Amino acid sequence: MAEPVNWQSGKNGGEILTEKISSFQLSILVANFLFTGVIISLPQVLAESSNQVSWLSPLVVLGVISGFLWLVVGKTKQLQRLSKTFLLGKPTKLERVFLVCFGILFITAAIRDLRALIDFVATVLLPTTPIDVMSILAGFIVIYMAAAGLEVIARVTVIQFITLAAVIIALPFMLMNGMELGNFQPIMDVDLLPGLAKSSFLLLSWAGEAIFILILIQNLDDVAGAKKATVRGIVVAMCLFALVVAVEVAVLGVDIVSVSSYPSLQMIQQINLTDFLDRLDLVIVTIWIPCFIAKIALDVYLVNRCLTSGKKQPNNIIIIPLGIALAHLSVLLFRNNTEHIEFSFYTWAVWGLALELLIGIIFIIRRKIS
Amino acid sequence: MRRTSLLLLALILSSTLLTACWDRVEVNDLAYVLATGFDKEEDGTYRVSVQVPLPSSLGGAGSSGGGGGTGEDGPYFVDSGSGRNIRESNDDLQARMSRKLYFAHRRVVIVGEKMAKEGMGEILNTILIQPQSRLSSFIIMSKGEALEVLNLKNRLEQLPGEAIREMAKTSLEMRAHEVLQDIKRPGKEGVIPVIEKSDKQVKGESGQEIKMQSFAILLGDKVNFITNEKESPAVLWLHNRMRGKSITFPYSEEGEITLRIIQDKVTKDFRMVNGKPAFTVKIKATSTLMENEPYISLDDPKIYKKVIKKMEEEITNQVEELLNHAHAEGSDIAGFGWYLYRNHNPTWDEKWKDDWSAHLKDLEVKVEIEGEIQRMTNTGMKVKE
Numbered sequence: 001m002a003e004p005v006n007w008q009s010g011k012n013g014g015e016i017l018t019e020k021i022s023s024f025q026l027s028i029l030v031a032n033f034l035f036t037g038v039i040i041s042l043p044q045v046l047a048e049s050s051n052q053v054s055w056l057s058p059l060v061v062l063g064v065i066s067g068f069l070w071l072v073v074g075k076t077k078q079l080q081r082l083s084k085t086f087l088l089g090k091p092t093k094l095e096r097v098f099l100v101c102f103g104i105l106f107i108t109a110a111i112r113d114l115r116a117l118i119d120f121v122a123t124v125l126l127p128t129t130p131i132d133v134m135s136i137l138a139g140f141i142v143i144y145m146a147a148a149g150l151e152v153i154a155r156v157t158v159i160q161f162i163t164l165a166a167v168i169i170a171l172p173f174m175l176m177n178g179m180e181l182g183n184f185q186p187i188m189d190v191d192l193l194p195g196l197a198k199s200s201f202l203l204l205s206w207a208g209e210a211i212f213i214l215i216l217i218q219n220l221d222d223v224a225g226a227k228k229a230t231v232r233g234i235v236v237a238m239c240l241f242a243l244v245v246a247v248e249v250a251v252l253g254v255d256i257v258s259v260s261s262y263p264s265l266q267m268i269q270q271i272n273l274t275d276f277l278d279r280l281d282l283v284i285v286t287i288w289i290p291c292f293i294a295k296i297a298l299d300v301y302l303v304n305r306c307l308t309s310g311k312k313q314p315n316n317i318i319i320i321p322l323g324i325a326l327a328h329l330s331v332l333l334f335r336n337n338t339e340h341i342e343f344s345f346y347t348w349a350v351w352g353l354a355l356e357l358l359i360g361i362i363f364i365i366r367r368k369i370s
Numbered sequence: 371m372r373r374t375s376l377l378l379l380a381l382i383l384s385s386t387l388l389t390a391c392w393d394r395v396e397v398n399d400l401a402y403v404l405a406t407g408f409d410k411e412e413d414g415t416y417r418v419s420v421q422v423p424l425p426s427s428l429g430g431a432g433s434s435g436g437g438g439g440t441g442e443d444g445p446y447f448v449d450s451g452s453g454r455n456i457r458e459s460n461d462d463l464q465a466r467m468s469r470k471l472y473f474a475h476r477r478v479v480i481v482g483e484k485m486a487k488e489g490m491g492e493i494l495n496t497i498l499i500q501p502q503s504r505l506s507s508f509i510i511m512s513k514g515e516a517l518e519v520l521n522l523k524n525r526l527e528q529l530p531g532e533a534i535r536e537m538a539k540t541s542l543e544m545r546a547h548e549v550l551q552d553i554k555r556p557g558k559e560g561v562i563p564v565i566e567k568s569d570k571q572v573k574g575e576s577g578q579e580i581k582m583q584s585f586a587i588l589l590g591d592k593v594n595f596i597t598n599e600k601e602s603p604a605v606l607w608l609h610n611r612m613r614g615k616s617i618t619f620p621y622s623e624e625g626e627i628t629l630r631i632i633q634d635k636v637t638k639d640f641r642m643v644n645g646k647p648a649f650t651v652k653i654k655a656t657s658t659l660m661e662n663e664p665y666i667s668l669d670d671p672k673i674y675k676k677v678i679k680k681m682e683e684e685i686t687n688q689v690e691e692l693l694n695h696a697h698a699e700g701s702d703i704a705g706f707g708w709y710l711y712r713n714h715n716p717t718w719d720e721k722w723k724d725d726w727s728a729h730l731k732d733l734e735v736k737v738e739i740e741g742e743i744q745r746m747t748n749t750g751m752k753v754k755e
Contacts (some may be wrong), residue, residue, distance in 0.1 A: 127390065128393050184714070186715035253550075256547055
């Protein structure tokens with residue numbers, strides 16, 4: 001087992017652990033991480049699989065992932081003990097395997113998310129700008145934010161996410177005149193259960209990304225509150241997502257949601273309070289994009305933590321080439337947005353889930369050893 | 371030295387962010403399309419027409435604008451292009467325009483009669499696929515060609531597209547996403563308003579203007595039939611859109627009574643009769659007295675009840691006429707099948723899903739009206755003749 005190292009007074013690499021975030025900030029980081037990625041295109045495949053009950057899948061997944069993370073994080077005293085030794089100093093073999101799996105998971109997530117941002121901006125906002133240019137610009141923004149550190153990411157996320165959450169909660173009121181509750185029927189139908197199971201499975205790996213908190217245990221002010229904070233974040237994210245999907249089904253109907261690449265955008269285009277408050281879609285996109293960039297910045301930060309864990313050199317030394325590489329890969333690895341969507345919907349469901357389960361199991365073993 | 375190099379590198383990298391955006395477009399390089407018309411030609415090709423405002427002509431008297439011509443015919447112009455599909459027609463049109471067509475502000479989509487009868491699926495799909503298009507655009511059918519309707523002037527609005535939009539709002543507000551939903555829904559058919567040319571009613575003035583009175587009843591994505599004068603109000607009754615509209619009916623030989631509807635509500639009650647579905651459509655209508663031509667005294671309860679009865683008969687006749695016509699043609703305009711799909715889904719799947727149009731012809735529908743006159747400001751005064 002690695003000896004606890006007093007990194008507070010250490011040179012160079014010691015600054016990682018002087019960054020502290022509160023339980024509230026952790027909840028918001030988790031909520032933002034889970035919510036901002038799923039609302040882009042995922043409602044399409046959920047509606048395709050489970051039709052009018054697709055809004056129930058986030059609530060099903062909420063229970064499963066909360067339970068899984070509760071199990072993985074374990075008892076509070078054990079976690080507090082582990083926080084003094086886990087990934088501190090030279091990593092053990094088990095910790096190395098943990099870091100490799102963690103790194104692969106979040107490298108793939110970062111590439112997927114960067115491409116999602118680029119495709120959205122290219123389709124909706126800037127259709128003639130080459131995606132390579134967009135990937136460079138997106139890469140720079142993300143590097144700048146990730147290099148600033150965890151505290152900066154947390155602060156930006158708190159400010160932006162609370163605004164986004166307020167807008168999402170206001171959506172049913174803004175779209176009340178366009179909602180048709182008949183679109184939810186028939187609701188109690190046993191035939192819908194297999195579809196609901198399928199859509200819940202597709203969503204599991206996205207919600208399971210909350211496992212990122214395991215690498216941030218040493219950065220928490222209140223380690224004892226980590227479990228509750230994580231579950232709070234998952235609850236907020238999945239409830240907001242359920243609300244978004246429900247409003248989409250109510251306003252647009254299952255048939256339109258299941259064929260739209262960006263059903264959430266289609267939905268907010270229907271906001272028509274009066275002739276004056278007619279085109280709020282760009283306003284809402286402007287609120288969402290900083291949240292999504294904060295999520296991708298956290299992705300890159302986590303990968304950087306993996307790669308520099310246990311090393312004594314400055315932790316930001318590789319963040320620039322890492323960010324540039326990820327931005328480039330996001331364009332190179334997917335030929336077009338259809339390939340990216342296929343990866344996001346179907347490949348990620350298995351790939352992400354497998355890695356998350358593996359990471360969880362390794363952490364449990366590491367916890368037991370300590 | 372290292373610091374200087376880093377600073378230089380930062381400056382060079384920053385300069386990449388200062389380059390002009392690829393997507394930067396000047397406002398006066400765009401042709402804002404307000405309304406689009408879709409027609410089908412004899413040879414099967416599509417004709418897409420657009421109505422574009424001329425900014426320089428939109429100001430009041432004495433204003434002068436830069437750029438663009440002042441159209442002799444008004445502050446807008448209409449042009450059209452043809453092609454094998456809608457996109458190709460747009461490209462044909464674009465080839466003759468100095469500005470890039472911009473569809474994000476299009477609020478009205480007019481489908482020509484021939485095209486509407488052959489199917490509107492492709493038009494709705496185009497609206498769904500194109501990122502610039504909005505699903506909140508109104509869908510309207512024109513009697514005759516859409517291109518001719520786009521060229522009609524309106525006296526109250528500078529732009530006919532704007533006039534059509536306002537008329538659609540006060541009629542049945544059918545937007546693209548609502549029409550798409552109705553087409554896809556099992557057991558329900560869509561309805562869209564119809565605009566047509568109408569001769570001016572002013573003596574000494576010739577010409578035509580826009581009129582929106584009837585509705586097109588769909589079967590799938592094709593227009594099945596157009597409602598007549600008696601059936602048209604029934605469409606508004608069944609869609610809860612009669613508020614603010616009037617109903618006129620004869621009371622006696624002495625004249626008609628006109629009531630303005632201030633509240634209306636439709637409910638459907640379902641029951642099974644001999645193993646077949648049967649519905650009762652209940653309409654509750656609250657109204658205000660607007661004209662009392664026979665000068666009857668509505669204070670008298672017997673007369674009041676008689677007026678209400680006449681009102682209810684009139685509404686019942688309108689609704690029954692529409693339902694009988696629609697059901698005979700196979701269009702479930704009131705959504706009875708949709709009700710069964712939602713509330714009795716297993717039975718719907720088992721018995722009615724595959725041939726609902728056939729069941730519709732024999733469907734028992736009872737119409738019950740509950741009328742009320744809530745306000746009578748003045749009952750009127752009989753002037754000696």
